[in-house]
Amino acid sequence: MKSFLTRKNVVLLGGIVLLVVLLGVADATLNNYYLRILQLMGIYIVLTASLNLTNGFTGDFSLGHAAFMAIGGYVSALLTMPLAARALQLADLPAWFQEFAMPFPLATVLGGLLAALVALPVGLVVLRLRGHYLAVMTLGLLIVVKSLASNWEPVTRGARGLSGLDSATTLWWAFGWAVVTVFVVWRLVHSPFGRSMIAVRDDSVAAASRGIYVFQIRLIAFIMSAFFGGVGGALLAHQLTAITPPTYSFDLTFLIVIMLVIGGSGSVTGSVIGAIIMTIVPVILRDLERRFELPGVSQIIIAAALIAFMIFRRQGLMGSREMHPSTWFMKKPATPVSVDAPQQ
Amino acid sequence: MTINYIMQQLVNGLALGSIYALLAIGLTMVYGILRLINFAHGDLMMLGAYVSSIFISATILPILFAVVIPTLLMALMGLIVERTAYRPLRGAPEVAMLITSLGVSRLLQNSTVLVLSPQPRAFRLPGDLTQTMNVGGIRFTQLDVLTFLLVIALMVLLTLYINRSKTGMAMRASSENLRAARLIGINVNWAIGAAFVLGSALAGTAGFLWASRYGIIDPFMGFLPGVKAFVAAVIGGIGSIRGAVAGGVILGVAEIGFVGFLPPEFSGYRDAFVFSLLLIVLLVRPNGLFGKSEVERA
Numbered sequence: 001m002k003s004f005l006t007r008k009n010v011v012l013l014g015g016i017v018l019l020v021v022l023l024g025v026a027d028a029t030l031n032n033y034y035l036r037i038l039q040l041m042g043i044y045i046v047l048t049a050s051l052n053l054t055n056g057f058t059g060d061f062s063l064g065h066a067a068f069m070a071i072g073g074y075v076s077a078l079l080t081m082p083l084a085a086r087a088l089q090l091a092d093l094p095a096w097f098q099e100f101a102m103p104f105p106l107a108t109v110l111g112g113l114l115a116a117l118v119a120l121p122v123g124l125v126v127l128r129l130r131g132h133y134l135a136v137m138t139l140g141l142l143i144v145v146k147s148l149a150s151n152w153e154p155v156t157r158g159a160r161g162l163s164g165l166d167s168a169t170t171l172w173w174a175f176g177w178a179v180v181t182v183f184v185v186w187r188l189v190h191s192p193f194g195r196s197m198i199a200v201r202d203d204s205v206a207a208a209s210r211g212i213y214v215f216q217i218r219l220i221a222f223i224m225s226a227f228f229g230g231v232g233g234a235l236l237a238h239q240l241t242a243i244t245p246p247t248y249s250f251d252l253t254f255l256i257v258i259m260l261v262i263g264g265s266g267s268v269t270g271s272v273i274g275a276i277i278m279t280i281v282p283v284i285l286r287d288l289e290r291r292f293e294l295p296g297v298s299q300i301i302i303a304a305a306l307i308a309f310m311i312f313r314r315q316g317l318m319g320s321r322e323m324h325p326s327t328w329f330m331k332k333p334a335t336p337v338s339v340d341a342p343q344q
Numbered sequence: 345m346t347i348n349y350i351m352q353q354l355v356n357g358l359a360l361g362s363i364y365a366l367l368a369i370g371l372t373m374v375y376g377i378l379r380l381i382n383f384a385h386g387d388l389m390m391l392g393a394y395v396s397s398i399f400i401s402a403t404i405l406p407i408l409f410a411v412v413i414p415t416l417l418m419a420l421m422g423l424i425v426e427r428t429a430y431r432p433l434r435g436a437p438e439v440a441m442l443i444t445s446l447g448v449s450r451l452l453q454n455s456t457v458l459v460l461s462p463q464p465r466a467f468r469l470p471g472d473l474t475q476t477m478n479v480g481g482i483r484f485t486q487l488d489v490l491t492f493l494l495v496i497a498l499m500v501l502l503t504l505y506i507n508r509s510k511t512g513m514a515m516r517a518s519s520e521n522l523r524a525a526r527l528i529g530i531n532v533n534w535a536i537g538a539a540f541v542l543g544s545a546l547a548g549t550a551g552f553l554w555a556s557r558y559g560i561i562d563p564f565m566g567f568l569p570g571v572k573a574f575v576a577a578v579i580g581g582i583g584s585i586r587g588a589v590a591g592g593v594i595l596g597v598a599e600i601g602f603v604g605f606l607p608p609e610f611s612g613y614r615d616a617f618v619f620s621l622l623l624i625v626l627l628v629r630p631n632g633l634f635g636k637s638e639v640e641r642a
Contacts, residue, residue, distance in 0.1 A: 061439050129626055131438060136574060137626070140619030151612035176547050250567070254446060261443055297458030303450035310444040311432040 002340040016067025021174065027144035035171060036239070041279040042317055043235045046181045048259045049268060050228030055257070055264030058221040059201030060127065063253050064138030065229045067145040070240050070248035071118055072230025073237035074149060077162045079107035085164030092154035095134075104168035108177075108234040116223045123222040126245025129216065142253060145203070149245040161244030169239040177235060178272075181228050186268050188224070197221055255282075258306055263316050270318030275318075278302075348481040353604040354597065359557065361596020362495040366550040367573030368580070368588035369502065370422075370543020371511055375574075376519035376583035380441040384425060384448035386404045386570020389450060389542050392418045392551025393561045394460065397467050401623060406468060411494075414548040422539055422544020430540075431533070449567060456563035464562035469557040491553050498546060500588055506585065512635045568615065575622045581632030590633060595621070 026038055026124040047065060054060045081090070081276020102110075126137045149156045156162065188194050192262055196217045199207040208214045237243040255278065285298030309316065367389060374382050378610065392414035399410040406549065429448050433441050463469045469487065476483050506512035514535040517525040526532045568619045572595065580591025597620060 002507060023437065061442065063508065121468065125627065129630075130435075131373075131378070132442065133578070133626060135442060135580070136381065137569065137623060140575075140622060142615040143619055147613050147616040192426050254450070257446070285515070294458060296454035297460060299450055299454035303447045303454065306447035307429050307444050307451070310436075310440050311429075311446065314436060 001289035004151035015177065019179070023171055023175055024107070037279065038281055039169055039171055039174040039235075039239050041276060042171070042178040043169070043232050043239065044256070044259060044275040044279050045178035045272050046174075046235065046327050047229055047232040047256045048219055048227045048263065048271040049178075049181045049185045051260055052265060052268065052271040053188070053197075053221045053225040054218075055195045056267070056271065057194065057201060058218050059204075060218055060222065061131070061135045062138040062222070063135050063250075063257065064141040065225070065256050066233075066248040066250070066253040066282060067138070067142040068115040068119065068226040068229030069228070069233030069236065069252065070142075070145050070149055070245075071115040071326075072112075073243050073248065074162070075114045075230070076104075076107040076111035076234035077237045078155070078242050079110060080104050080168065081162065081165060084094060089157060089162060089164070090155075104238060105173075108173075108231055109239075111234035112227040116227040116231070116342065118222045119226030122220075123219045123226075127218050138205035139250070139253075142248075142250060146245050146248065149248070149322075157244075159245060161242060161247075165238055165241045167238065167241050167244070169235045172233055174239075177231055179275055180229075182222075182268060182272060184228075189268060193217070193220075203273055258302065261306065261316055262309055264315060264318030265322035267316070267318040267322055269323040270316055270321075272316060273323075290300065349604075351482050353600055355484050355488065357597030357600035358593060359484075359491050359596070360600055361576075361593035363364050363490050363550050363553050363557070363592075364569070364576045364596050365589045365592025366498070366553070367569060367578040368544045368592045369585055370500070370539075371574050372577040372580075372582055372585060372588040373515070373519075373539040373543050374536075375577065376610060377515065377522065377536055378430070378439050378441065378471055380445060382431065382453060382543075383442070383445040383567070385543065385547055386566035386568070386573065387449050387452040388418050388421060388425075388439055388547040388550040388566070389554060390456065390561070390563060390566030391421060392468065392548035393533075393555035393565070394456065394551075395548070396552040396555060397561060399467065400467065407626050411552050414551055415545045416548070418548025418551070419541045420505055422540040424546070425544075426537060426540040428541065430513035434533075443576060449570075451566055453563050453567070460563070462563060464560050466560050467559055469556045469559075485518065487553075487556055491557075492567055494549065494553070495571070495589075498549065499585075503544065503585060511535065515539055546573075564607075572611075574616075577626045577632075578622060579632055581634035584632075584634045587632055589632035 023038075027035070032040070047069070047237070050117070051062070051065050054062045078090070082101055083098070088099070090097065100334065115266040122141060126141065127133060129137055150158055196207065196212045199210070199212055200214050200217050204214050235247065237246070240247065259274040260271055261271065261274070262278060263268030282298055282302065285301055289298045355505065364469065366556040367385060371382060374380055374385075395414040395417050396410045399413060402408075417445045425448055427549050429444055430441060433444060476485055496604070514525070514532075515538055517528075517530055518535040522532060551566075554565075566610060576591035576593070577588045579594060580587030580589070592628050595618065598621060599614055602617045603614050
């Protein structure tokens, strides 16, 4: 049996310890405003890393991530809502539904599972399409879910939304899920399954002729991505403590896509970096926007930066390379696992 | 439900459908050549509506200006967008262009927010155009008539241009096979530019029509109609102008029919209905009603 204390594991453990220490310090010293930004960062890492499974690695460009977030958000909100708020807001629902409030962690998982469950039939139909048609259809899914949220009054309370949730998304939950997501995505991508995903992306006809079940791979990637999308939505709902249809708008999908594109779709660490950068930059820009009273400027700058990225650095900051902290301090760097990726 | 009511819904659907058709023509021309879903197309319509609103409020000028000037300005705008944002991406993967067009869309929306205001503003046409006429129990306005006539006229002109002119021939050739067109010496960039100019001009016209139909404009009004127009283009068969027009009309009539003939509690789902329609069309006839088949090759 190989020793557990390989260089890779030591670095991994060290990294997690470092993260825990940093989060502990942040939790103790920062005020609420900064804590919320950090929580958002964790949530965005969950979302970006999971969107990477479809958009980055399998090559199915989805614009529907916010749809799965909405499902996760609404389901978890319905499950955790405190009894007092429940009696007020969900009076139309059956009596048994009035009498329980599920703990937040379980509701998060269930939100993710339901998003994944919805992704199964949706994927079966939508994934027959590829490329642009898929992009438009997933955008359509978002619009369908949003009209459902706005119109299904007894359950979602329409435009008023659900409010009075516990503020349960702490820094620990946000980053805990971020670590879990990144870990799962990393292991998935660096497995035979992940190789199949990349093969499907690079040349689906060749992949099929080598015996890869292309459709199955794409479907599983779609469902996995939806699960973490649902979890991210649940986390976001419990950070905002309220949930209305406009929360899960096209803007949100677009933001996640930007994070992925800037970080480098096709790189797990790249998606994390993209999420971190694109959490901080808009905060700074919005601050400037407010100071100089120029509404819309932050969005203009971000959109212009996106266009510039597409023209000058299409592959994003990381391209399809990964950061390997475990190789940083070696004399002779081990050849990183690299797969020929098309210039994205 | 009387025959009158049905006819009424049909008229309303045709009016909405003609606007979709105008937008869909631009999208289908660009997609045919570049394989690009131009998400910014609807935002050109929004800009057209704003330009139009300036001329509406200036009462001295004839209403014609409110149609012609946005059309011309948006033609120019389309060319600028193509040259600055899309041209550097020639030969890039489709997804890169798609993301860029999302960026352009955001850029246009928020520039409007910055320069004007995020608040919606009223768009009030002079009285004659919105006066209701009543023919055999069916109500419509002069605007509806104007919309039909305008759309038909533009469509005929455009079809003639594309079928008869040299640029039109270059556009058709590029749409059929971009690489081969370039090989035989067609100036592909010219053809692409022409597609953007013509499409964006129609979007400018559509801006006037949309704004006068709904009476209110805001910086984010264009995105959803733009996406729906793409749906219309796909339903009709992407790459075909006739298909875009047919798809637009079908979508408009179906959407109005969905709202008009089902109980009112369904009307909130009209956007969801549009995409369900798209899904069904794509699954049953993946190439739309007038489209040619496209096979995935190694």
